[in-house]
Amino acid sequence: xxxxxxxxxxxxxxxxxxxxxxxxxxxxxxxxxxxxxxxxxxxxxxxxxxxxxxxxxxxxxxxxxxxxxxxxxxxxxxxxxxxxxxxxxxxxxxxxxxxxxxxxxxxxxxxxxxxxxxxxxxxxxxxxxxxxxxxxxxxxxxxxxxxxxxxxxxxxxxxxxxxxxxxxxxxxxxxxxxxxxxxxxxxxxxxxxxxxxxxxxxxxxxxxxxxxxxxxxxxxxxxxxxxxxxxxxxxxxxxxxxxxxxxxxxxxxxxxxxxxxxxxxxxxxxxxxxxxxxxxxxxxxxxxxxxxxxxxxxxxxxxxxxxxxxxxxxxxxxxxxxxxxxxxxxxxxxxxxxxxxxxxxxxxxxxxxxxx
Amino acid sequence: xxxxxxxxxxxxxxxxxxxxxxxxxxxxxxxxxxxxxxxxxxxxxxxxxxxxxxxxxxxxxxxxxxxxxxxxxxxxxxxxxxxxxxxxxxxxxxxxxxxxxxxxxxxxxxxxxxxxxxxxxxxxxxxxxxxxxxxxxxxxxxxxxxxxxxxxxxxxxxxxxxxxxxxxxxxxxxxxxxxxxxxxxxxxxxxxxxxxxxxxxxxxxxxxxxxxxxxxxxxxxxxxxxxxxxxxxxxxxxxxxxxxxxxxxxxxxxxxxxxxxxxxxxxxxxxxxxxxxxxxxxxxxxxxxxxxxxxxxxxxxxxxxxxxxxxxxxxx
Numbered sequence: 001x002x003x004x005x006x007x008x009x010x011x012x013x014x015x016x017x018x019x020x021x022x023x024x025x026x027x028x029x030x031x032x033x034x035x036x037x038x039x040x041x042x043x044x045x046x047x048x049x050x051x052x053x054x055x056x057x058x059x060x061x062x063x064x065x066x067x068x069x070x071x072x073x074x075x076x077x078x079x080x081x082x083x084x085x086x087x088x089x090x091x092x093x094x095x096x097x098x099x100x101x102x103x104x105x106x107x108x109x110x111x112x113x114x115x116x117x118x119x120x121x122x123x124x125x126x127x128x129x130x131x132x133x134x135x136x137x138x139x140x141x142x143x144x145x146x147x148x149x150x151x152x153x154x155x156x157x158x159x160x161x162x163x164x165x166x167x168x169x170x171x172x173x174x175x176x177x178x179x180x181x182x183x184x185x186x187x188x189x190x191x192x193x194x195x196x197x198x199x200x201x202x203x204x205x206x207x208x209x210x211x212x213x214x215x216x217x218x219x220x221x222x223x224x225x226x227x228x229x230x231x232x233x234x235x236x237x238x239x240x241x242x243x244x245x246x247x248x249x250x251x252x253x254x255x256x257x258x259x260x261x262x263x264x265x266x267x268x269x270x271x272x273x274x275x276x277x278x279x280x281x282x283x284x285x286x287x288x289x290x291x292x293x294x295x296x297x298x299x300x301x302x303x304x305x306x307x308x309x310x311x312x313x314x315x316x317x318x319x320x321x322x323x324x325x326x327x328x329x330x331x332x333x334x335x336x337x338x339x340x341x342x343x344x345x346x347x348x349x350x351x352x353x354x355x356x
Numbered sequence: 357x358x359x360x361x362x363x364x365x366x367x368x369x370x371x372x373x374x375x376x377x378x379x380x381x382x383x384x385x386x387x388x389x390x391x392x393x394x395x396x397x398x399x400x401x402x403x404x405x406x407x408x409x410x411x412x413x414x415x416x417x418x419x420x421x422x423x424x425x426x427x428x429x430x431x432x433x434x435x436x437x438x439x440x441x442x443x444x445x446x447x448x449x450x451x452x453x454x455x456x457x458x459x460x461x462x463x464x465x466x467x468x469x470x471x472x473x474x475x476x477x478x479x480x481x482x483x484x485x486x487x488x489x490x491x492x493x494x495x496x497x498x499x500x501x502x503x504x505x506x507x508x509x510x511x512x513x514x515x516x517x518x519x520x521x522x523x524x525x526x527x528x529x530x531x532x533x534x535x536x537x538x539x540x541x542x543x544x545x546x547x548x549x550x551x552x553x554x555x556x557x558x559x560x561x562x563x564x565x566x567x568x569x570x571x572x573x574x575x576x577x578x579x580x581x582x583x584x585x586x587x588x589x590x591x592x593x594x595x596x597x598x599x600x601x602x603x604x605x606x607x608x609x610x611x612x613x614x615x616x617x618x619x620x621x622x623x624x625x626x627x628x629x630x631x632x633x634x635x636x637x638x639x640x641x642x643x644x645x646x647x648x649x650x651x652x653x654x655x656x657x658x659x660x661x662x663x664x665x666x667x668x669x670x671x672x
Contacts, residue, residue: 122497126508187493
């Protein structure tokens with residue numbers, strides 16, 4: 001009796017789903033005709049005057065993340081210098097979907113440009129496309145969105161440079177041989193995965209033949225999770241000699257764990273970390289060195305690119321050039337990418353020169 | 357019953373307030389077609405699951421595994437899509453799997469007599485774990501536009517999201533089921549006094565089982581909506597969403613002790629929560645404040661009936 005009732009209900013629901021699927025097919029035809037007037041390809045005019053009073057929204061992966069707070073400072077500085085209106089907003093969790101509401105909101109508010117570090121390159125794409133149809137310019141920085149959903153991507157450094165640098169640092173720290181692990185952010189973070197892929201390619205080179213990558217753990221850019229994942233890595237792999245954590249949250253949490261554990265001084269750690277978060281650990285020797293670009297300059301460059309886009313000085317095509325204040329002139333590369341420059345390496349010797 | 361009606365009028369006033377103040381504070385951009393579409397799309401997933409969960413809570417049970425069923429459903433869509441299945445086949449399968457998840461909850465609660473709070477906290481972890489087993493940590497996003505448009509564009513010629521159309525259908529179905537059928541009266545009877553309901557010949561276990569199955573199936577359906585809306589099938593989709601759903605149900609005036617509540621109240625509560633969140637974000641209020649306001653509203657919804665009860669008791 002019960003089984004029969006259940007089966008009947010399941011069948012009804014299944015039928016409903018098929019019906020639902022049918023609706024989806026219809027939508028394609030209906031909207032296929034109406035999507036003609038969206039984006040028109042205009043040509044760039046490098047001599048166009050810089051527009052004033054543009055409304056620029058800064059949308060980081062999550063608010064209250066020190067790294068993005070510094071980037072925000074840079075973006076605000078550039079925006080104010082150019083006479084634009086700047087504001088920052090964003091979700092408190094780095095969830096894949098949580099940025100969508102904020103993108104829709106920015107479009108609704110009629111913002112002229114959006115500076116975005118995407119949590120999930122695909123989840124934000126539909127909202128970005130809709131916003132661009134309404135005339136909003138989208139500049140991604142730090143972590144890209146799907147390439148057809150934004151105008152320009154400001155890459156902090158070439159992925160190759162970052163990943164190869166990280167592998168070199170850990171190799172130097174562990175004397176060129178031994179087991180290592182990677183502590184990443186979220187499993188779908190675009191930049192993290194690009195770096196990890198290149199790290200694997202690097203590790204396959206003969207120079208690193210004696211280094212073995214045991215595991216890639218994901219701390220979800222959450223302090224507590226990253227801390228526990230570090231603990232787990234060290235438990236699971238007793239011969240572990242080094243950890244690469246290419247995320248500011250992860251490397252700080254891993255450093256705190258190492259500092260408070262018996263592994264201090266025995267297991268090497270490197271990664272992408274801010275000088276202020278890593279200063280103590282680098283000075284006391286828990287961590288040898290970390291790398292990072294200057295997030296303030298990253299934010300600054302993103303803001304300059306957004307203003308150049310909104311002013312019509314660039315359109316996001318390869319080869320176009322724009323001026324970015326003190327940072328100098330930049331050229332848009334393939335796929336609408338602009339590279340900020342080589343990363344900085346912080347060690348005991350130079351870390352005190354930096355404050356961010 | 358009277359106090360319930362009053363609660364719903366209070367919610368309605370709150371909703372109008374959110375609309376008016378929201379519109380004024382955001383310079384009119386809140387109450388636009390685009391604004392309505394955004395609010396609708398944002399609240400649809402929570403509102404969908406809140407419908408069957410209302411019946412579960414009225415029957416004095418709870419299901420906290422709904423967001424994990426949503427995640428499992430999303431992961432399953434991704435896996436089957438990668439395996440080359442057509443979406444037309446994937447979607448019904450996913451809903452059946454959701455129903456099975458609900459049936460497992462129902463079985464543990466009714467056959468083994470375990471408390472639903474404990475059971476569904478367990479399956480919350482279990483189903484989310486299964487989702488990661490199914491899809492791992494990858495994201496599947498290469499769905500055809502013809503399907504993702506269902507989640508990202510409104511019904512042609514209007515600003516109504518498809519997900520809201522689906523929600524209206526479910527709201528009518530569950531509204532009728534709860535308020536206009538003997539099944540619904542039995543659900544109220546079970547929540548008010550399970551012992552008495554059993555003695556009066558109501559098949560308590562069977563009804564509870566059906567409620568859990570329905571909740572699982574609708575949670576899976578919500579997983580489909582979620583996946584299409586964000587064009588991204590992931591195992592961690594909707595993590596923590598169960599709290600939003602429970603908030604909507606309780607704010608809607610459904611008694612956590614069972615026996616009282618209306619579908620109408622929960623619909624209003626979902627609209628208030630969705631509208632409020634979007635209005636606050638649109639007005640550039642920090643995310644923390646949004647969470648704070650939601651928390652206060654939830655406390656108020658539990659607090660208000662208790663206070664009125666005490667006040668009535670004090671004045672003869």
